[in-house]
Amino acid sequence: MSEERAHWPANPRALADRVSFYYGTNQALKNVSLPVADRRVTALIGPSGCGKSTFLRCFNRMHDLQAGNRYEGSITLYPENLNLIGRDADPIDVRMRIGMVFQKPNPFPTSIAENVAYGLRLRGIKQRSRVEAAVEQALIGAALWGEVKDRLHQSALALSGGQMQRLCIARALVTQPELILFDEPTSALDPIATAKIEELIATLREKVTVLIVTHNMQQAARISDYTAFMYLGELIEYDAAAKIFTNPAKKATEDYITGRYG
Amino acid sequence: MDKVEVGGHTLSRYDEDLERLRSAVLQMGGLAESQLRRALQALAEGNTSLAAEVVSIEAHVNQLEVDIDDECNRILATRAPTASDLRLVLAIIKTITDIERVGDEAHRIANIGLHHPGLERGAGDGYRVVRHLGRESLELLHEALDVFARLDARAAVDAAKRDRQLDEEYDAVQRQCITFMIEDPRTIRASIDLLWVARALERVGDHAKNICEYVIYMVGGRDVRHTSLQEVERSLQRPAVAALGTPDKQEPKA
Numbered sequence: 001m002s003e004e005r006a007h008w009p010a011n012p013r014a015l016a017d018r019v020s021f022y023y024g025t026n027q028a029l030k031n032v033s034l035p036v037a038d039r040r041v042t043a044l045i046g047p048s049g050c051g052k053s054t055f056l057r058c059f060n061r062m063h064d065l066q067a068g069n070r071y072e073g074s075i076t077l078y079p080e081n082l083n084l085i086g087r088d089a090d091p092i093d094v095r096m097r098i099g100m101v102f103q104k105p106n107p108f109p110t111s112i113a114e115n116v117a118y119g120l121r122l123r124g125i126k127q128r129s130r131v132e133a134a135v136e137q138a139l140i141g142a143a144l145w146g147e148v149k150d151r152l153h154q155s156a157l158a159l160s161g162g163q164m165q166r167l168c169i170a171r172a173l174v175t176q177p178e179l180i181l182f183d184e185p186t187s188a189l190d191p192i193a194t195a196k197i198e199e200l201i202a203t204l205r206e207k208v209t210v211l212i213v214t215h216n217m218q219q220a221a222r223i224s225d226y227t228a229f230m231y232l233g234e235l236i237e238y239d240a241a242a243k244i245f246t247n248p249a250k251k252a253t254e255d256y257i258t259g260r261y262g
Numbered sequence: 263m264d265k266v267e268v269g270g271h272t273l274s275r276y277d278e279d280l281e282r283l284r285s286a287v288l289q290m291g292g293l294a295e296s297q298l299r300r301a302l303q304a305l306a307e308g309n310t311s312l313a314a315e316v317v318s319i320e321a322h323v324n325q326l327e328v329d330i331d332d333e334c335n336r337i338l339a340t341r342a343p344t345a346s347d348l349r350l351v352l353a354i355i356k357t358i359t360d361i362e363r364v365g366d367e368a369h370r371i372a373n374i375g376l377h378h379p380g381l382e383r384g385a386g387d388g389y390r391v392v393r394h395l396g397r398e399s400l401e402l403l404h405e406a407l408d409v410f411a412r413l414d415a416r417a418a419v420d421a422a423k424r425d426r427q428l429d430e431e432y433d434a435v436q437r438q439c440i441t442f443m444i445e446d447p448r449t450i451r452a453s454i455d456l457l458w459v460a461r462a463l464e465r466v467g468d469h470a471k472n473i474c475e476y477v478i479y480m481v482g483g484r485d486v487r488h489t490s491l492q493e494v495e496r497s498l499q500r501p502a503v504a505a506l507g508t509p510d511k512q513e514p515k516a
Binding site: 217218221245246247248253254255257258259260261 | 270271272273276342343344345346347348349482483484
């Protein structure tokens with residue numbers, strides 16, 4: 001195992017160690033060990049049902065809502081060594097520090113500014129000038145400020161799909177998370193909106209660590225620094241993206257990325 | 263991964279694209295090889311009509327290079343190949359450049375045969391001086407194309423090593439020609455022609471070696487240009503998979 005980890009990044013932001021996950025009796029993840037490099041983009045790829053979204057959702061405890069779900073192993077968040085899936089970690093606290101953006105943009109049916117400010121209000125921050133400044137920063141960070149600054153108090157539902165998705169990113173950014181999870185963030189968007197989100201993710205990683213699930217292999221190749229290939233609930237291969245996409249070590253990875261899965 | 267497979271894509275037309283591309287390269291290689299063989303034959307026999315034929319066919323090799331290049335562009339743009347498919351297309355783009363140069367060298371030799379059919383009357387043993395070099399370079403070229411067809415990295419290393427012999431043979435021919443010229447200045451013209459032929463054959467060996475290196479890259483993903491062959495050989499003895507991952511982990515069944 002140590003040899004396999006030789007090319008793992010030093011000082012990761014998070015480290016999954018032998019994570020197994022059960023939906024009731026159905027085991028969806030089998031002993032997945034994987035680093036999430038600090039302020040880098042790590043992409044999870046694999047065919048449908050391979051467990052990549054399940055794995056992603058472990059990071060902010062999205063599985064807690066269903067009874068019977070069970071985590072094993074640990075996901076350690078550094079530098080404070082907090083085990084995200086341990087009993088001691090408070091899911092609400094975890095979600096404050098780890099943002100998430102979903103496949104379909106899901107803004108709240110309120111104004112643009114309210115959408116972004118939501119996380120701050122949850123934290124009890126009410127001071128108007130502080131909220132306004134944070135909202136502006138988040139919208140700038142999500143590359144949306146220029147497009148919405150004159151209509152911050154209009155409904156978020158009037159935005160285009162790509163804008164809504166960037167609004168969701170701003171909403172995740174406002175609490176200054178350390179890690180943002182993206183679950184196929186561009187699969188419902190057109191190529192231009194997709195390019196904007198990809199560009200945004202590339203900028204984000206200067207400040208934030210990104211873990212992204214994508215079905216679009218070219219997207220994983222374009223935006224990720226590290227790529228993990230999963231299959232049937234197991235991690236098959238993890239390496240630098242350039243290595244995975246030009247010369248993977250495992251035949252199963254090769255078959256998947258070259259389109260040889262029947 | 264010791265073996266690169268071309269077929270097996272979910273998109274069967276992608277398989278067809280890559281297979282067509284590969285056979286086009288082999289066709290182009292075969293044509294360049296036969297050009298070289300005929301150019302040498304024309305030179306050996308002083309057969310100017312055969313030399314003229316070789317000169318006239320050179321354009322075919324060039325056209326094939328352009329066509330294959332176009333096809334590679336199309337595949338890169340439409341299929342966005344990755345991993346071994348990507349390496350295959352990249353290796354092909356490079357390989358056809360070398361094959362085209364082999365065609366150029368054959369053309370050069372044929373031209374010498376066309377304009378100086380009486381080589382054997384001049385310098386010493388005439389064509390016999392380069393006959394061995396000619397045979398060796400043809401063999402090496404054949405070997406390189408064969409290695410390309412079989413995608414065999416080990417055989418590619420063996421073939422590439424033979425380029426050294428060709429270089430030594432070229433040096434010998436050079437020394438011989440210099441001796442002819444010193445002994446009898448009337449052979450200078452013919453000796454220079456012979457040197458040009460020997461030079462062309464030595465270059466064919468270099469191109470064949472390049473093709474072998476592209477095959478090694480294609481199969482193992484390792485760029486071995488500017489690396490000593492002994493080093494390459496050593497790295498091939500270690501299976502690539504064992505070097506990078508643990509063999510104890512079970513591969514899933516696809």
